[in-house]
Amino acid sequence: MQKHCGCGIDLDLATHVQQLLLPKTSPLCSWCCIGTQNRMAQGLGGDFFDFITLPEGKQAIFIGDVTGHGLHASLVMSLLYGFIHRFSTEACSPVELVRQGNYFLQSFAARSREFDHFFSSTLFCGIIDPRTLRMEFVNAGHPAPIVRRAGEILTLPSTGPPIGFFDFPEIGMGTFDFRKGDRFLLFTDGLTDSINAEGSFFGRERLYELMLRHPGDHLTFLDDLFRTLQDFGEADYPSDDCTAIIIDFQEH
Numbered sequence: 001m002q003k004h005c006g007c008g009i010d011l012d013l014a015t016h017v018q019q020l021l022l023p024k025t026s027p028l029c030s031w032c033c034i035g036t037q038n039r040m041a042q043g044l045g046g047d048f049f050d051f052i053t054l055p056e057g058k059q060a061i062f063i064g065d066v067t068g069h070g071l072h073a074s075l076v077m078s079l080l081y082g083f084i085h086r087f088s089t090e091a092c093s094p095v096e097l098v099r100q101g102n103y104f105l106q107s108f109a110a111r112s113r114e115f116d117h118f119f120s121s122t123l124f125c126g127i128i129d130p131r132t133l134r135m136e137f138v139n140a141g142h143p144a145p146i147v148r149r150a151g152e153i154l155t156l157p158s159t160g161p162p163i164g165f166f167d168f169p170e171i172g173m174g175t176f177d178f179r180k181g182d183r184f185l186l187f188t189d190g191l192t193d194s195i196n197a198e199g200s201f202f203g204r205e206r207l208y209e210l211m212l213r214h215p216g217d218h219l220t221f222l223d224d225l226f227r228t229l230q231d232f233g234e235a236d237y238p239s240d241d242c243t244a245i246i247i248d249f250q251e252h
Contacts, residue, residue, distance in 0.1 A: 022050070035218040036246075047188050
């Protein structure tokens with residue numbers, strides 16, 4: 001009887017299962033247009049995101065990036081993703097969600113000094129009230145999201161460290177009042193840290209420039225963003241996971 005190695009099949013299956021966790025479509029909202037694109041460096045990865053509609057029509061959005069990439073990152077990502085998804089459906093603030101997520105990762109990190117650093121992640125969690133366009137958010141060490149308002153670029157600062165590193169991190173909550181016509185971009189650092197053959201990083205300045213000059217809709221912007229990454233010289237299989245979420249606030 002001929003034996004076949006199942007390693008490739010198992011990895012393909014794991015990749016497929018992880019893809020099932022992430023949302024296939026963005027929410028349909030009357031007050032905004034939302035789009036996403038995601039590329040994993042090794043098929044499996046540590047980027048995660050989701051959209052959850054809360055009571056009173058509020059929209060929760062979270063995006064995160066587990067330490068590392070590949071198989072081990074995908075395992076931790078799946079644990080954390082499931083926890084956040086379940087916890088966020090309960091009535092809670094972004095601060096409480098992030099605190100509980102930190103405790104969740106810490107409980108696993110405490111089991112192994114050798115692998116404890118893998119149980120850590122950046123995390124942005126925001127809840128938008130469509131009636132006022134006010135967002136309450138926590139940015140736990142995640143790359144600062146960008147808002148394009150007319151010809152200006154605004155950024156949302158960090159309000160705490162990445163989760164999983166500290167027993168009792170100081171986690172604050174920020175607020176931001178969107179306006180009709182704003183464009184909101186969330187992303188993971190695999191995008192700005194993309195590096196070409198000359199050793200140059202894509203960086204935030206190129207991202208700002210594209211945000212300011214791009215005339216198209218949210219989906220066209222995402223296509224052009226990832227095309228710009230390829231033109232910059234990023235490989236078809238990036239060195240790190242890349243995720244982008246774009247939200248256009250309707251003017252009418």
